[in-house]
Amino acid sequence: MIRAIVTDIEGTTSDIRFVHQVLFPYARERLATFLRQHAADAEVTAPLADLRHEIDQPQADIEQLITTLYRFMDEDRKSTALKALQGIIWRSGYQNGDFRGHLYPEVAGQLAVWQQQGLKLYVYSSGSVEAQKLLFGYSDAGDLRPLFSGYFDTHVGAKRDVASYRNIASEIGIDPDALLFLSDIHQELDAARAAGWHTCQLIRNDADEQSQHPQVNRFDHIDLGEFAS
Numbered sequence: 001m002i003r004a005i006v007t008d009i010e011g012t013t014s015d016i017r018f019v020h021q022v023l024f025p026y027a028r029e030r031l032a033t034f035l036r037q038h039a040a041d042a043e044v045t046a047p048l049a050d051l052r053h054e055i056d057q058p059q060a061d062i063e064q065l066i067t068t069l070y071r072f073m074d075e076d077r078k079s080t081a082l083k084a085l086q087g088i089i090w091r092s093g094y095q096n097g098d099f100r101g102h103l104y105p106e107v108a109g110q111l112a113v114w115q116q117q118g119l120k121l122y123v124y125s126s127g128s129v130e131a132q133k134l135l136f137g138y139s140d141a142g143d144l145r146p147l148f149s150g151y152f153d154t155h156v157g158a159k160r161d162v163a164s165y166r167n168i169a170s171e172i173g174i175d176p177d178a179l180l181f182l183s184d185i186h187q188e189l190d191a192a193r194a195a196g197w198h199t200c201q202l203i204r205n206d207a208d209e210q211s212q213h214p215q216v217n218r219f220d221h222i223d224l225g226e227f228a229s
Contacts, residue, residue, distance in 0.1 A: 002198065002224050003178040004120035006152070006168065008159075009127060009135065011184035012202045013219075018102035019127075026093050027086040028073055032066050034089055043088060051081035078126045080154045087131035094138040101135035104204070108141035110219035115147050119224075124152040124168060124181070126159055159188045165195035180227055182219075186211035198227040 010019050038044050039062050051065055052058050060068070072082045093099055115121055123132045129151040136144040150172070157164030169176045176196030183189050186208055189199040193213070200222055201213040208215065216222055 001178060002119065002180045002227050004122060004149075004172060004174050005114060005180045005182065006122040006124050007181075008183035008185070008188065009123065009125040009132065011204070012182055013104065013107045014102045014135065015104070015204075022099050022102075023086070023090055023093075023131075024073070026098070027089045028070070030089050031069060031085070035062055035066055035069075035085070044085070047081040047084035050084070051079070054079060054081055078154060078158065080128070083126060083128040083131065083153065087128040087134065090131055090134055094134045101137075101139040103139050103141050103144075104218070106218050106220045108139070108144055110222075111144065111147050113220075120149045120172070120174070121147055122150045122152065122168070122172065123148060124156075124159070124164075126154055129153050129155075159183075159185070160191050162191045162194045165192045165197055169195065169197070180224070182222075186213060189213045200227075 007013055010016050035044070035048075039048065048062075048065060051068065052060050055068055057064065069082055069085065071077075072079045094101070111121060123136070125132050127135075132151045132153070133145060136148065152168050152171075156167040156171070165176070165181070169179060172179070177198070180198045180200060181189060181192040182200050182202055183192075184202045184204070186201060189201055189211070190213075193199050199213045201208060201211055201215045202219070203215045203217055214226065
């Protein structure tokens with residue numbers, strides 16, 4: 001029996017175009033000015049330290065770090081430091097009403113149904129925990145943060161690494177065979193399945209012919225009874 005559901009965001013709960021056409025350009029446009037003005041702020045110094053460690057340049061100055069971050073953006077690098085800084089910049093965008101977090105129409109209602117049924121809900125995304133909370137807190141369906149019991153980002157490991165899902169199961173305290181992971185990427189689902197999880201792939205457009213996972217088009221098409229152990 002499934003006791004908890006862990007969901008990806010980009011391409012799963014939310015249109016990938018929102019991330020790539022709204023969030024990424026918003027952060028990119030503001031990154032350099034923001035870092036030059038706030039590099040000494042407590043919440044900024046930690047990811048900058050992580051970035052220096054990531055590139056093995058402990059003495060890198062702010063201009064070198066800015067150049068590195070733009071390169072990481074161009075490469076779509078899943079850098080934990082970059083994701084943290086993007087989340088901090090996005091915060092002002094959400095709070096100022098520049099945009100709201102996109103969700104597919106059925107997502108909020110189905111998440112609420114699952115929570116009412118007693119399931120625990122979690123998020124696992126390459127975006128920072130800060131960014132995850134902002135998207136769901138300022139979503140176009142309202143503040144959905146009360147629905148979730150926790151959030152995970154790449155601090156637990158990369159999305160395609162089996163160990164990441166073992167780490168999440170350990171932190172949640174639920175056996176893997178009672179966990180269901182939702183994602184649009186079959187390589188992520190492969191890793192979750194290898195860790196003993198149940199999996200379901202969200203396909204908003206064409207089917208993924210290379211996937212070995214159950215596929216659905218909407219959250220409300222997921223039948224949890226199919227995943228009973």
